[in-house]
Amino acid sequence: MAESNVKVLGTWASPFVMRVKIALHLKSVRYEDVEEDLLAPKSELLLKSNPVYKKIPVFFHAHNPICESLIILQYIDEVWTTSASTILPSDPYERSQSRFWAAYVDDKFFPALRRLVIGATEEDKKAALAEVVEGTVVLEGAFGELSKGKAFFGGDNIGFVDIALGSLLGWIEVIGKQCETKLVSEAKTPRLVQWADCFSAHEAVKDVLPDVDKLADFGLKLRAKILKALAPTN
Amino acid sequence: MSDEIILLDFWSSPFAMRVRIALAEKGIEYEAREEDLSNKSSLLLKMNPVHKQIPVLIHKGRPVCESLIIVQYIDEVWSHKSPLLPSHPYHRANARFWADFVDKKIYPIGKLVWGATGEVQEAAKKELIESMKVLEGELGDNPYFGGESFGFTDVALIPFYTWFYSLETCGDFSIIANCPNLVAWAKRCMQRESVSKSLPDQYKVYCFLMELKKKFEAK
Numbered sequence: 001m002a003e004s005n006v007k008v009l010g011t012w013a014s015p016f017v018m019r020v021k022i023a024l025h026l027k028s029v030r031y032e033d034v035e036e037d038l039l040a041p042k043s044e045l046l047l048k049s050n051p052v053y054k055k056i057p058v059f060f061h062a063h064n065p066i067c068e069s070l071i072i073l074q075y076i077d078e079v080w081t082t083s084a085s086t087i088l089p090s091d092p093y094e095r096s097q098s099r100f101w102a103a104y105v106d107d108k109f110f111p112a113l114r115r116l117v118i119g120a121t122e123e124d125k126k127a128a129l130a131e132v133v134e135g136t137v138v139l140e141g142a143f144g145e146l147s148k149g150k151a152f153f154g155g156d157n158i159g160f161v162d163i164a165l166g167s168l169l170g171w172i173e174v175i176g177k178q179c180e181t182k183l184v185s186e187a188k189t190p191r192l193v194q195w196a197d198c199f200s201a202h203e204a205v206k207d208v209l210p211d212v213d214k215l216a217d218f219g220l221k222l223r224a225k226i227l228k229a230l231a232p233t234n
Numbered sequence: 235m236s237d238e239i240i241l242l243d244f245w246s247s248p249f250a251m252r253v254r255i256a257l258a259e260k261g262i263e264y265e266a267r268e269e270d271l272s273n274k275s276s277l278l279l280k281m282n283p284v285h286k287q288i289p290v291l292i293h294k295g296r297p298v299c300e301s302l303i304i305v306q307y308i309d310e311v312w313s314h315k316s317p318l319l320p321s322h323p324y325h326r327a328n329a330r331f332w333a334d335f336v337d338k339k340i341y342p343i344g345k346l347v348w349g350a351t352g353e354v355q356e357a358a359k360k361e362l363i364e365s366m367k368v369l370e371g372e373l374g375d376n377p378y379f380g381g382e383s384f385g386f387t388d389v390a391l392i393p394f395y396t397w398f399y400s401l402e403t404c405g406d407f408s409i410i411a412n413c414p415n416l417v418a419w420a421k422r423c424m425q426r427e428s429v430s431k432s433l434p435d436q437y438k439v440y441c442f443l444m445e446l447k448k449k450f451e452a453k
Contacts, residue, residue, distance in 0.1 A: 052335065052368065064324050071330045078323040092310040093296060099303045104284065138284065 006031040007060035009045060011038050013218045015167035016069040017057040018208050022163050023073050023087055025204035027080040039221055070102055073160060085204075088160050101142050101153070102164035109135040110168065116175055117219075118226055125179075132183055139165065140189040147191075151198045158202055166199040170209050174216045239264035242278050242290040244271060246442050248341070248393035249301035250289040251432050255389050256305045258428035260312040302333055305389055318386045325381075332372055332379060333390035339365040340394050348397065348404040348443050349450065359405045366413045373419055384426060388419075392429055395420040399436035400443050 008024070008031050010017030024031050036046055036056050049058045049065035058065050059072040061079065066072050077087040088095050112135055115128035146153045146161060153161035169184075176183040184192050200209055241257070243250045243266045257264055269278055269288050281290045281297035291298045291307070298307045309318045319326050343365060346358035369391070373379055379387035398409055398420070410417045423429045 061324075066324070066327045066331075068331055068334060071327050071334065074330070075323050075327040078326065092307055093293075093298070095310065096298045096303050096307040099306070100298075100300055103300055103303065 005060065005062045007034055008032070008057060009034045009036055009049065009060070010057040011036050012210055013038070013215055013222075014056055015171055018167040018170075018210075019069045019163050020057045020059055020072050020076070021208045022158075022167065022204050023076045025208065026085040026087065026158070027076060027083040029076070029080055039225060070106065070160075070164065073163060085157060086159070087154075087163070089154070097146060098153075098160040101139075101146065101161045104138070104142075105161070105164045105168070109139065109165075113168070113171065113175060116179065117223060118230065129179060129181065133181075133185075133188065136184055136189045136192060140192050143191050143195060147195075152195065158199060158204065162195075162199055166196070166205065169196055169200060170212060170215050171219070173212050174219050177212075177216065178219075237294060238292075240292040241266045242269055242275075242281065242288045242292070243267060244269050244288050245434055246396070246439050247288060248396065251393035251396070252301045252389050253289045253291060253304050253308070254432035255392070255428050256308045256318060258432060259316045259318065259384070259389075260308060261315060262308070262312060302330075302337070302390060305386065309386070318380075318384075318389060320380065320385065329380065329386040332369070332387040335365075335369070336387075336390045336394070340369075340391065344394060344397055344401060348400040349447050355405065359407060362401070362405070363407070363412050366409070366416055370413050370415045373415060377422060378419070384423065388423055392420060392423045393433060395424070396433050396436055396439045397443075400440040403440065 006024070006029060008017065008020050010020065010033075012035070021031075021033075034045070036043055038056075042054055046056065046058065047054055049060070050056075050067045053067065055067070057069055057072060058067055059075070060066075061075075066075050073087055088098055109132070112128055112131035116125060116132055119125035119128050142161070143153055146155075148155060150156050152158050153165070158166070172183050184196060186193050199205055239257075239262060241250070241253055241264055243254070245268065254266070267275075267277075269275060271288070274286060278288065278290060279286055281292060282288075282299045285299060287299075289299075289301055289304060291304045293307075293311070298304045305318060319329055340362070343358050343362045346354055347362050350358060369379075376382070378384045379391070398417075401407075402409055424433070
C-alpha cells in the first residue's frame with residue numbers, strides 16, 4: 001500500500017518524473033502514481049498544484065505540492081533519512097560538486113539535447129549535435145572525478161548526479177537513433193557507456209526506465225506537438 | 235593558509251553579490267579578487283573550466299561554482315550562525331523553488347528589459363512585471379521571503395535591486411507603482427549591513443549595463 005499522502009503527478013515518458021520515482025524506489029517509499037497525458041490539455045490538478053510553471057513532475061507529500069525535479073530529490077533525501085540510501089553525499093564540498101553537475105545536466109546538456117530534436121535547420125541540428133557530444137565528453141571527465149573508481153557518480157551506489165543524468169538515457173538512445181549516431185559512444189566516453197549499463201540495471205531504476213521503442217513512438221507525437229506550438233501563426 | 239577563502243568576484247554581478255551577502259551574514263573573512271571579464275585570470279579558468287564564470291568561491295584550495303550552490307555550501311559549512319535555509323524540508327524546498335524562479339525568470343527577462351528594444355523589450359517588460367507580482371504574492375505579509383528572518387530566497391533576489399533603476403529607465407515604467415511591497419521588502423533588506431555593503435550603487439550599475447548594451451549592439 002502506498003505510504004499515505006505520497007503522490008507523483010507525472011508521465012511515464014518524462015525523465016524528470018523518472019528522477020522522482022527512482023529516488024522514491026531508492027528510499028523504499030511507496031507512492032501513488034498519477035499519470036498526466038502530455039498530449040492532452042493540462043489537468044486541473046497540474047494547473048492548481050504548479051501554477052507557476054504548469055509542468056510535471058509535481059510531488060505531493062502530506063498534501064503539500066513540491067515542484068522542480070532536483071528540488072524534489074533533495075526534499076525526498078531530507079525527509080526519508082532512515083533509509084540506508086542517501087541521494088546527496090554528507091560532506092558539504094561533495095554536495096556542492098553533486099549539485100554543480102546535476103545543474104550542468106539541466107542547464108547545458110539537456111537544452112542541447114532538446115535543440116537537437118527541435119532544431120529548425122540542418123545547421124542548427126549540426127551545432128546542437130556537436131554541443132551534445134562535447135557535453136558527454138565533459139560528463140565523462142566529471143564521472144572520473146566524482147566516482148573515484150567506483151561504478152557510479154555517487155560512488156558505490158547511485159546518487160544525485162546518477163539520477164539527474166541517468167533519467168535521460170532513454171531519450172538519449174531515441175534521439176541518437178534518430179540522428180543515426182551513438183550520442184554516448186564507446187570511442188569518446190567509454191566510462192559513461194559502462195556507467196549507463198550499471199545504472200539501467202540498478203534495482204531502483206530498471207522498472208522506471210521506459211521501453212525505447214515505446215518512447216520513440218511517443219517522441220514523434222510530442223515533437224509534432226512542440227513544433228506546432230512553436231510555429232509562427234499567420 | 236589552508237583555511238583561506240578567496241572569492242573570484244565582479245563588482246556588478248548580481249550572482250557574485252549573493253555570495254558576498256552570504257559571507258557577510260556569516261561573518262566570514264575572505265579575500266575578494268576582482269576579475270577582468272574581458273581578460274579572465276588563469277586562476278578563474280583553472281577553477282571554473284566548465285563555465286569560466288564568476289563567482290567562484292575557493293575554500294581550502296577547492297573551487298565551488300554557481301552562486302546558489304555556493305550560498306548553500308556556505309550555509310552548510312558555517313551552519314552555526316545565521317542560517318539561510320530553514321530547517322524544515324518543505325520550507326527548504328520552497329526557498330529553493332523561489333531562488334530558482336529568480337534565475338529562471340527575473341534574470342533572463344530583466345536582461346531583455348534593459349538590454350533589448352522594440353517589441354522584444356515590450357514583451358519582456360510585461361513578463362517582468364508579472365513575475366515580480368508573483369514574487370510579491372509569495373512574500374505576502376512577511377517581512378522577508380524567509381518569513382520572519384532574512385534567508386535564501388532573499389539572498390537570491392536582493393542583488394537584482396541594483397537593476398531597478400536600469401529596468402525603470404530602459405523599460406519606462408515604475409516598479410514601486412506596480413509592486414510596492416516588493417520595493418518595501420528591498421528597502422528592508424538594504425537596512426542589513428550584509429546587503430548594503432555588498433550591493434553597488436544603482437546608477438553606477440546602470441552606466442555599466444548601458445556600456446554593455448552598446449557593445450552588443452555594435453556587434
